[in-house]
Amino acid sequence: MIELAGSDIGRWLAGYLWVFFRIGALLMTMPVIGTQLLPMRIRLYLALALTALVAPQIAEVPQLDPLALGTWVVIAEQILIGAAMGFLLQLLFQIHVLAGQIIAMQMGLGFASMNDPAMGISVAVVGQVFTMLVTLLFLALNGHLVAIEVLVESFTTLPIGETLQAVGFHTLVLRFSWVMASALLIGLPAVTALLIVNLSFGVMMRAAPQLNIFSVGFPLTLVFGLFILWVLLGNTAGQYHLLASEALIWLREMVGAR
Template sequence: MFEYSLDELARTISSYTWVLFRVASVFMTMPVFGTQLLPARVRLFMAMILTLLVAPQIPLAPELDPLSLGTWVVIAEQILIGAAMGFMLQLLFQIHVLAGQIIAMQMGLGFASMNDPSMGISVAVVGQVFTMLVTLLFLTLNGHLVVIEVLVESFTTLPIGETLGAADFYTLVLRFSWVLAAALLIGLPAIIALLIVNLSFGVMMRAAPQLNIFSIGFPLTLVFGLFILWVMLGNVGAEYQALAAESLVWLRELVRAS
């Protein structure tokens, strides 16, 4: 018969509990897996499987005392670290969503919106197209496997009991400006091309005032916008690769991985 003391049992439960909170927080907030497309039960099941694989390999964790305030503080720290990692990955997807919104407004498709099943909100159709492309690229290039690798490594570089500092959260807030700049750079070619088209219609309107600019300009702007969008899609892979590499570097820096 195997003898298992209460202290050893408490230590085992503690090591698995700390890991579960961080892993589950990442799966609940990261793109693709943290959306409404995947049921919460499936995400929890995946988090439990990963916890069973990772927990025996991490350094010693503090023992769990359910009645102490320190236990709840450590739980909050693990949830915060996991949510911060998932939020960092969400920024990569929101760049392309925002770029799609900008392009849609410029080409006259801002009114054409549809329900986003992953977020449960209405977004522009162009933004939804960019979201689907980024999702497929993320899964095709094994981005989810890289995220799991960084997550497992974080238990060594950012052990249980340590938390993110104020500088880490300040850096995370600064990423918002990076999102706006990157989205603008993605949509800048379309913005400039459509601006030239609108300027051409303005010159035509001044040269021939009898032309109805609304009945002629809107359909042509829409056609030119679709053509520009088709040209832009040929470079989406290279842009995504550069942005994804930068996002994953920041994700590793967030958990202090080398």
């Protein structure tokens, strides 16, 4: 008959519990998997499956004591690490959402919004087009697998129970400027082209005041904006590759992975 002591059971549960909290926090916040497109039950099953694969590879973990304050501190640390990694990946998607919003405002489609099934909010149609395209690129280039690989490596670079001084959470604050600059860089060609169109309409209105430029200018601006958007989509893959490379490099730097 096999006899298990209380300490053995606590050590076994702790080995899986700490890992589950970090993995679950990432899967609940990262793009695609952490959105409303994937049911909560599927995310939970996926977190349990990854925990069952990763936990046996981790040697030393803190003892589990539900009544100790240190236990809840470790739980908070694991959730914070996983959520920070998922939030950094979310910034990559928000760049394209913001770029689509900027382009939509310039081409007269700022009022045309639709519900985003992933986030559960209303976004511009152009922003939703960019979001769907980036989602397909993220899955096609195995971005989700790279994120899980970095997560598994983080258990070596950031062992469970150690302090979070080595984690680069301060980089998240600096990335907001990166989001704005990258979104403007993506939308700058369309904004410049539409600005030239609007200036041309202004000159025409100045030269011929009797011409009802508003009834003609809005449809032309919309059609020309769609043409510019079609041209921009051809270079989206290259821009995404550069931005995704930067985001994944910063993700590795955050957890100290190589």
